[in-house]
Amino acid sequence: MAWRSSLSRSVKEIRFLFCQSSPASGPAREFVKKNYGDIKTHNPALPILIRECSGVQPQLWARYDMGVERCVHLDGLTEAQIDKKLEELAKQGAHKAK
Template sequence: MAWRASLSRNVKEIRFLFCQSSPASGPAREFVKKNYGDIKTRNPTLPVLIRECSGVQPQLWARYDMGVERCVRLDGLTEAQIDKKLEELAKAGVA
């Protein structure tokens, strides 16, 4: 997970959106609980936003330079797959 240390160089902001209670959002909630501390420790200046909204499908957003944003839907993914999606979004920001 060495890519996590360079996350803030490639991405300007990360947003997690999920429902507080839906089973579809369960893996996203668990991922945030388990990984938020590590991500912030390695990238203290990177804004990591967590948005909870009733009934919303779990999503992961990354904002890059010039306001460019990318979204990945997280429904049906495991925590390991969510980590892989975050890595893909981080690598997509390399210019």
């Protein structure tokens, strides 16, 4: 997971949106619990926002340069798949930076 160390070079902000209690948001909540510390340790200046809202479908947003944002819906994904989606968003940002 070396890509996590360079996350802040390609992404300006990460936002997780999920419901506090719905089963559909469970994997997203667990991903944040297990991975927030590691991501923040490698990217201390990167804003990582966690937004909880009753009934919302789990989503992951990445903001890049010039205000460009990308969203990935996390409904039905496992924690490993969420990690892969975050990696894909990071790579999209790295391509835009070139």
